[in-house]
Amino acid sequence: MNYRNFNNRVTGVEVGYYFICHTKLWLFHHNIQMEREHENVKIGKQLHEERYPRVKKELNIRNKMKLDFIERDGELIVHEIKKSNKMEKSHFFQMYFYLDYLEKHNVEATGEIHYPLLNKKKSIKLDENKKTKLHKTINKIKKIVSEKFPNPERKNICKKCAYEEFCFGTET
Numbered sequence: 001m002n003y004r005n006f007n008n009r010v011t012g013v014e015v016g017y018y019f020i021c022h023t024k025l026w027l028f029h030h031n032i033q034m035e036r037e038h039e040n041v042k043i044g045k046q047l048h049e050e051r052y053p054r055v056k057k058e059l060n061i062r063n064k065m066k067l068d069f070i071e072r073d074g075e076l077i078v079h080e081i082k083k084s085n086k087m088e089k090s091h092f093f094q095m096y097f098y099l100d101y102l103e104k105h106n107v108e109a110t111g112e113i114h115y116p117l118l119n120k121k122k123s124i125k126l127d128e129n130k131k132t133k134l135h136k137t138i139n140k141i142k143k144i145v146s147e148k149f150p151n152p153e154r155k156n157i158c159k160k161c162a163y164e165e166f167c168f169g170t171e172t
């Protein structure tokens, strides 16, 4: 594989993966994608349909990102629904990415991350400090995906990761 032959465009999902696992980030970026089939993703979709049936509006951005949103008091609010808050930093930065992307296209929005199983909600607003951190993170992601495959290192989250078999074979 030519490691330098990579797509320079970073997505919101990849920003989230940066804070979870660099191997996962690299695999996803290089189109080795297994998440769609994974049980966790199915549970997430089910949660959305059951708990938020009215949040049906979807922003499709260049077929790259699909964001759920609602309008409240004339304000656009992007929604993300997550199963647990264990990866909160990853969720926050993914939302910063979406808000920054929208702002660059002259769309003002704020974010809400919902944790329905915990009855929690986090409201997210972008500011200059968060933007600076986000842009530094994007540069680090570009470096990671342009370099060679980062060897997997087993950690707690591996057992819930769709790539576990890819990374470790049948090892448990």
Ligand code: SF4
Binding pocket: 020, 021, 022, 023, 024, 152, 153, 154, 155, 157, 158, 159, 161, 162, 163, 164, 165, 167
């Ligand atoms: S199985 Fe573990 S090391 Fe492999 S991509 Fe998933 S989280 Fe990363």
